[in-house]
Amino acid sequence: MTFAVEPTFWTAFLQQTIDGLAFGALIALIALGYTMVYGIVELINFAHGDVFMLGGFLALTVLVLCGLEGLGVDQNRIKLDDLGLWAKAGLIALCLLLAMPFCGAINFGIDYMVYRPLRTAPRLAPLVSAIGVSFILMNVGLFWGGAQDVNFPKLVSDDNLLPADTGLRLTAKNAMVFGVTVPLMIALTLFVRFTKLGKAMRATAQNPTAARLMGINTDAVIGITFAIGGALAGAGAVVFALDVGTISYTMGFQNGLYAFTAAVLGGIGRIPGAVLGGLIIGLVRYYGSAYVGESWTGALIFGILIVILVFRPTGLLGSPTREKV
Amino acid sequence: MPPLLEVTALRSGYGPIDVLHDIGLSVDAGEIVTMIGANGAGKTTTLLTVSGAVRVRGGRVAFDGHDLTRTPAHKVVSLGMAQSPEGRKIFPRLTVLENLQMGAFTRTDKPAIADDLEKMFGLFPILKERKGQAGGLLSGGQQQMLAIARALMSRPKLLLLDEPSLGLAPQIVTQIFDIIRDLNAKQGMSVLLVEQNARLALKVAHRGYVLETGRVTLADKASVLLNDPRIRAAYLGE
Ligand SMILES: Nc1ncnc2c1ncn2[C@@H]1O[C@H](COP(=O)(O)OP(=O)(O)OP(=O)(O)O)[C@@H](O)[C@H]1O
Ligand SMILES: [Mg+2]
Numbered sequence: 001m002t003f004a005v006e007p008t009f010w011t012a013f014l015q016q017t018i019d020g021l022a023f024g025a026l027i028a029l030i031a032l033g034y035t036m037v038y039g040i041v042e043l044i045n046f047a048h049g050d051v052f053m054l055g056g057f058l059a060l061t062v063l064v065l066c067g068l069e070g071l072g073v074d075q076n077r078i079k080l081d082d083l084g085l086w087a088k089a090g091l092i093a094l095c096l097l098l099a100m101p102f103c104g105a106i107n108f109g110i111d112y113m114v115y116r117p118l119r120t121a122p123r124l125a126p127l128v129s130a131i132g133v134s135f136i137l138m139n140v141g142l143f144w145g146g147a148q149d150v151n152f153p154k155l156v157s158d159d160n161l162l163p164a165d166t167g168l169r170l171t172a173k174n175a176m177v178f179g180v181t182v183p184l185m186i187a188l189t190l191f192v193r194f195t196k197l198g199k200a201m202r203a204t205a206q207n208p209t210a211a212r213l214m215g216i217n218t219d220a221v222i223g224i225t226f227a228i229g230g231a232l233a234g235a236g237a238v239v240f241a242l243d244v245g246t247i248s249y250t251m252g253f254q255n256g257l258y259a260f261t262a263a264v265l266g267g268i269g270r271i272p273g274a275v276l277g278g279l280i281i282g283l284v285r286y287y288g289s290a291y292v293g294e295s296w297t298g299a300l301i302f303g304i305l306i307v308i309l310v311f312r313p314t315g316l317l318g319s320p321t322r323e324k325v
Numbered sequence: 326m327p328p329l330l331e332v333t334a335l336r337s338g339y340g341p342i343d344v345l346h347d348i349g350l351s352v353d354a355g356e357i358v359t360m361i362g363a364n365g366a367g368k369t370t371t372l373l374t375v376s377g378a379v380r381v382r383g384g385r386v387a388f389d390g391h392d393l394t395r396t397p398a399h400k401v402v403s404l405g406m407a408q409s410p411e412g413r414k415i416f417p418r419l420t421v422l423e424n425l426q427m428g429a430f431t432r433t434d435k436p437a438i439a440d441d442l443e444k445m446f447g448l449f450p451i452l453k454e455r456k457g458q459a460g461g462l463l464s465g466g467q468q469q470m471l472a473i474a475r476a477l478m479s480r481p482k483l484l485l486l487d488e489p490s491l492g493l494a495p496q497i498v499t500q501i502f503d504i505i506r507d508l509n510a511k512q513g514m515s516v517l518l519v520e521q522n523a524r525l526a527l528k529v530a531h532r533g534y535v536l537e538t539g540r541v542t543l544a545d546k547a548s549v550l551l552n553d554p555r556i557r558a559a560y561l562g563e
Contacts, residue, residue, distance in 0.1 A: 196430070203416045203427050210414035212378055215402030215431035215479065319418075 011167040016286040022174045024282020025181040026243070029236040030259035031266070031274035032188060033107070033229030039269035040205040040225050041119070046130040047110055049256015050137035051230050055103040055237030056247035057144045059095040060152055066091060068153045071145065080153060088155045092242065096180065099234035106137075107230025108223050116219065134252075141249030149248045152241040173243050180239050184232060185275055192271060201225055205269070258285075258301070265305050267318025276316055280304075329354045329389055329483055329515050330375070330406075336383030337374040343382065344370045346539040352483060357509050357516040359526040359547065361560055362536030368519040369411045371536070372485045375517075376408050377401050389482060403431040407481035411488050411519075413472040417461025421452050424460045424471055428478030438478070445474040448504055466497040473501065477508070483515045484508075490522050498522075502529055523560040527551045535560075 030052055037045045064070045068091075069077040083091075110133055118126040156176045160169045192198040204211040204221045211218050240255065241247045262281045266273025281301055288297040308316065328351035335348040345367045352358045360368050373379040375386055377398035386393040391404055407428070416424050425445060429438045446453035449470040455463060460471060469489055476484055486505070490498040506529055508514045520526035527533055527547045535543035535556065543550070550556050557563040 196426075199419065199423055199427060200430060202419060202423075206416045206418055207414050209373075209378055210410060210416065211427070212398035213376060213402070213408045213410060213414075214427045214475070215399050216427070217397075217399040 008167075012290065015168055016290045017283065018168065018170055018174060020283035020286035021279060022177040022243075022282070023285060024262075024279035025185075026177055026236055026239055026278075027255065027258050027262050027281050028275045028278025029181045029184060029232050029239070030255060031262040031278045032185070032271060033233045034260050035263040035266070035268050035271060035274040036201075036225050036229045038263070039271075040201065040222055041115065043115060043126050044130065044260065045107075045110075045115075045226075045229075046127075046256075047133035047137055048107070048229065048233060049252035049254075049259065050134050050141065051103050051107050051110075051252070052233040052237050052240075052255060053141050053247070053249060053252030054106060054137060054144075055099040055234035056152070056241045056251060057141060057150075058102045058234075059099045059238045059241055060145070060150065060247060062095055062098050063091060063153050063155075066094070070151060070153060080155070083155075092155055092176070092238065095238045096235055099238050100231040101234075103234030103237065104227040104231035107233070108227040111223055111226040116222075138249055138252065141252070145247065145249055147249070149246040152245055152247050154242075154245055156242045177239055177243055180235055184235055188228070188232070189271060197221070197224065261301060261305055265308060265315055267315030270315070270317045273315055273317035326354070327387075327390075328352060329356075330517065331387045332371075332375060332384070333387075334384035335371070335374060335381065335386065337370060337379050337381055339370075339379070344539050345374065348384070348536070348539070348541055350534050350541060350544070352515050352517050354482070354515055355509070355513045356532065357505070357518060357530045359518040359520060359530035359533045360536055361520065361523040361526060361533060361550075361556075363559075365538075366536040367539040368536055369487055370539075372408060372410070372487050372517070372519060376406065376485060402479050402481075405480075405482035406485065407476040407479045407483075408485040409469075409472040409476040409487065409489065411491075413465075413468045415460040415463070415468045415471055415475075418459055420457055421460055421463070421471060422456040424475050425452070425456075425478050428475035431479060441478055441480065445477060449474055466493045469493060469497075469501065473504075481514065483517065485517050485519075487519045488521055489518075490520060490525065498525070505529065523556070524551070527556075 030049070033048045034045060037043060037048070060070050064073050067078040114129050114133055115126050118129060157172045159172050161172060161175055162168050162170045192201060200211065200216045200221050203214065204216060204218045208218050240251065258281055259278065262277030263274045264277070265280060266275070266277030284301050284304060285297045288300040292300060312318070330352040332348055332350045335345055336343055338344040348371055350358070350360070360371065362368050370379060374381055377393060377396050381394050389405055393401060416427065419427065425442060429441070432438055451467055452471055452474060455467065460468065463471060473486070473489060489501055502525065505516060509516055518526055518530060527550055530547040533545065533547045533550045534541050535550070
């Protein structure tokens with residue numbers, strides 16, 4: 001990284017903040033899927049990270065079908081340099097438009113086929129099944145993309161959008177990350193807060209029996225919740241692939257772990273908690289790399305998680321008392 | 326005319342255990358019927374099974390010309406049956422207003438819903454005062470009013486009420502029962518009432534059933550039950 005001026009402590013700090021928030025926003029988007037599902041069925045959907053991963057491969061496949069290079073197809077490919085800004089934006093939009101329903105449908109399907117039949121079974125049964133589904137999806141990813149990291153077309157550049165004399169970098173990639181994640185999080189919040197279906201989701205999460213007695217088809221509401229969580233993961237996958245530039249069948253595991261941690265940190269089951277937890281984890285990761293050392297970030301993130309859970313077992317925004325009657 | 330609700334030889338339960346063995350009861354249109362019985366007799370389970378929240382294992386539930394025996398709970402409301410469940414089961418983090426809106430979940434007639442909302446605020450002014458607050462922050466009595474109002478928001482033909490007086494101050498109980506009697510008298514709404522307070526229940530009801538360990542053991546006019554020495558000894562504390 002080259003700076004136009006020698007970075008002072010504060011510009012460096014601000015830089016870590018920008019990068020941390022961008023990464024955190026991505027993690028938050030994935031964390032929302034964990035937290036929404038947990039909120040409504042009290043299940044950790046371990047397959048969620050792998051649904052995210054499959055979204056990355058779907059996006060790459062879409063781009064290859066559109067004529068870009070990838071997945072080993074390199075004959076007669078369109079050159080990225082030949083594509084204008086709008087063409088690239090169009091391709092990104094297409095990836096989002098296909099990855100979101102794709103991942104939403106997978107997540108809905110998992111619930112329908114695996115978790116729903118186990119809804120009244122002892123807790124351990126769906127949990128173990130979730131781990132099993134995670135492995136199955138990971139193997140699908142391995143089959144789809146191979147064991148190596150796979151290059152993803154660089155549709156978004158690293159160009160700095162800020163004037164050079166600020167000494168700060170807000171790249172086009174950063175802008176893309178915020179441009180996709182923030183509107184989705186706002187849309188989700190508005191949906192859950194104000195629509196009839198959103199209220200039915202909250203009602204089902206707070207008291208499923210009462211929700212059924214109100215005429216709410218709770219199985220359908222739960223299915224929709226899985227679909228929405230999956231769709232957000234699909235968008236996250238496109239963002240991640242564009243930002244990092246490579247995808248692999250293991251990307252769901254690592255980012256899923258970060259996202260799950262974010263959800264727990266913020267208070268699992270709480271939508272604002274997932275966003276807060278994601279941003280904290282993003283910041284800790286970047287501050288940690290800058291001021292403590294890259295190799296300590298994992299330990300730092302989980303150290304903070306443990307400390308917070310010791311003092312607030314329900315997470316930062318979780319309600320301190322159990323509300324279930 | 327057949328009864329509005331007719332339950333025949335109903336059997337249901339939880340897990341491996343049957344809780345209800347043989348429940349037979351009926352509620353006519355315009356009637357208030359009460360079920361009394363000791364703790365654990367199966368009153369709540371009867372209401373939940375009638376609503377479809379607990380699965381029917383044997384027997385039959387018929388309501389207003391529909392066979393509800395295999396009908397899931399969420400389809401029962403739009404047929405005209407609503408329940409104010411035991412323990413109120415308010416949505417604690419939805420506002421009072423949102424709780425009431427959930428009661429009207431199956432309805433699409435927006436102007437009429439708005440009318441009914443105003444009616445509920447008329448019946449229970451405290452709910453209007455606190456409509457923006459989370460349901461979980463209400464007092465027990467207010468939550469009970471909210472649970473009843475929420476059930477009424479579906480415009481039920483039959484209201485299932487599970488222990489509306491539990492834990493409430495006497496004057497609030499009187500208030501709630503006056504409202505129930507009024508809805509029955511003026512709008513012809515039928516009520517199936519479960520109450521710990523058997524004396525009160527038998528006073529407002531037209532007929533009553535006595536439940537013992539999952540079976541109906543006695544059924545009669547409420548005034549007759551009120552004077553039955555066995556009832557007086559077992560349920561009225563005399
Ligand atoms: N969710 C449940 N799972 C398992 N058993 C249950 C459940 N709910 C109730 N039971 C059992 O079923 C029996 C009947 O309970 P039910 O709640 O229907 O009685 P009730 O007549 O409403 O009693 P109360 O007056 O205390 O409310 C009891 O033995 C109770 O322990
Ligand atoms: Mg009961």
